[in-house]
Amino acid sequence: MFQSGSPVKGKDFIDRKKHLPLFKAYLDNNQHIMIKAPRRFGKTSLIKQIFDYEKNYPYIYIDIRLNHSLESLSKQILDKAYEFVKIKNFVRQTTESLYSLIQSVKTISIPDIGEISIDMIVKKSEPIELFIHALDTVNKIAVEKGINIKLIFDEFQDITNLAEKHILEVLRSVAQHHENVTYIFLGSIESIMTEIFENKSSPFFHFANVIKLNGLAIEELFAYTKEQFDERNIQYDKEMLYKTIVFLQGHPEYSAKVLQTLYINANLENKPIDKQSCIEALNFRIIENRVYMDELISKLKTKKYHFEVVYNIANNIKSHLPSATLYNTHVSLENMGIIQKVDRGKFEIVDIFLKIFLQQHDDKMVSLDGKLHLEL
Ligand SMILES: Nc1ncnc2c1ncn2[C@@H]1O[C@H](COP(=O)(O)OP(=O)(O)OP(=O)(O)O)[C@@H](O)[C@H]1O
Ligand SMILES: [Mg+2]
Structure with a gap:
């Protein structure tokens, strides 16, 4: 009950009556999905609940943030794909004990695919080629086994840190041919996720159905x-x-x-x-949360107008900056995940604690043992 610190599932998972049925309906239809929500809003918990706890679908879960390169990401996908045919640590075996691996690859009855993977790893292919191959492998294994594999990318917005932006085009063009893979993308920075999935010029436009995860009801x-x-x-x-x-x-x-x-x-x-x-x-x-807030505020203060604009939003004060400056600052703050648009030209602070923090006018009030002005 009321666990915090890591994603929750099972009895700790508070039902999301609005989101769960829709999410499952998409999954049952093998419909690609993008889930967007601010930080700490329960994206990973939702995934853990459905895949890990309820165990209704075969899946591969990848946290992009835990990978430092496209190569490691691809190898992780490959490892998890081969687990479906009961081969553990495919990539490590490829580099350590090729012989025994080739024996087991021969038994998986997916013509050639195992050998191609080994070839690509041994020859140290280009990361992008390995990435495409890893995705293709997931599909081939799913086809062979007659199943649909849900391939989940958590913290998807970080993929552009691992590779050039055209990785999105590559992923999209490969993914659209995968009839036995359902792609699920999770991301925290709303504006970036929106840019990837809802901007008409993005390769992912209309590729996935979007679910916006709000707070708990x-x-x-x-x-x-x-x-x-x-x-x-x-x-x-x-x-x-x-x-x-x-x-x-x-x-x-x-x-x-x-x-x-x-x-x-x-x-x-x-x-x-x-x-x-x-x-x-x-x-x-x-x-x-004070230390975290302080860090955030210092970061805002290093960027021109950022603190001022956030402070004004928290306190309902109209900003008098030139409109182009205000616009650019809003965009930048949205990209940082600090504010979100609620209406035309109207923004709110995403983090309710940050908002309350900014509403405290007397600095002494927020000393570590301080009393805040809170109205219930
Ligand atoms: N359905 C839920 N029921 C109960 N608590 C929840 C639920 N969803 C989220 N929480 C609470 O919120 C915390 C953060 O959830 P989670 O890690 O799933 O969010 P996230 O959106 O994946 O966060 P991050 O952006 O850091 O990856 C959990 O540790 C838990 O305390
Ligand atoms: Mg998460």
Whole structure:
């Protein structure tokens, strides 16, 4: 209950009644999908829940951020693809013990493909060729086995750090021929994901169906919380609990953290959850994030106008910068994942804690043990 720190699944996974059925319907139709959401909004949790916990689909999960080159990414795809035909550590075996590997490749009955992979690794092919080959291998193995493999790329926006931008064109042109692979892309920086998947001139335009993951539904989260607290005989002021959840705007991680603090404190102090405890829990969790906020703010201050514009958005102040400057600053802040567009010319701070932080006018208030101005 209310786990934080790593992705959640199973009993810790709070249902997403709105997103899950749509996501599964796309999966059942082998429809390529792009899921976009801000940082810490539960993308990986959603994937873990469906693939790892419910185990309904064969899949390969790749976190692009954990790869330092296109070559390592391709090798990881190859390794996972060959696991479907019961060969472990394909790439390592290729470099270490070719002989025994060739024996097992001969048994996988996918004509030639194993040997081609070995050839490519031994000859140290161009990374881009190896990448195309890795994707083709996933499809060939899926065809051979008569299955559809879901190939999941987490933190997809980082792929352009591994290779030149034309990697997107390459991926798209290869992927469109893969009848037995469903591609799933997850990404955090909304504007970059939008640029890749929704810009008419992008090779990925219309390739995947887009699912935008919002925060957790307030009513669902409230119902789940009540159930958990009731089961454990925790007493609480319903209205205050509800207001706290509303305050957190469904932010999955911050909600998990604040609710966990409420639960722990109610237990430790052996008293019902009231307005005071809610404010204290929020206060504690926001202050806990202070170092991270400070870093973010310093980073904003190194870029011209960035801090000023973010500060104004948080405090509802109209910016008086020339419109071209304002426009460029907005775009840059969107690309950093700091703000998102809610309406024409209207932006909001993505991170609710950052927003509250920026609304504290007296710097002393935000000292480490400080009290924040919080209204519930
Ligand atoms: N469905 C959910 N039920 C309960 N808690 C959740 C849920 N989704 C997310 N969380 C909470 O949010 C935290 C972050 O979730 P997760 O790591 O899945 O997000 P993410 O979008 O993949 O983040 P990142 O951008 O860092 O990769 C989890 O550790 C958990 O506390
Ligand atoms: Mg993630």
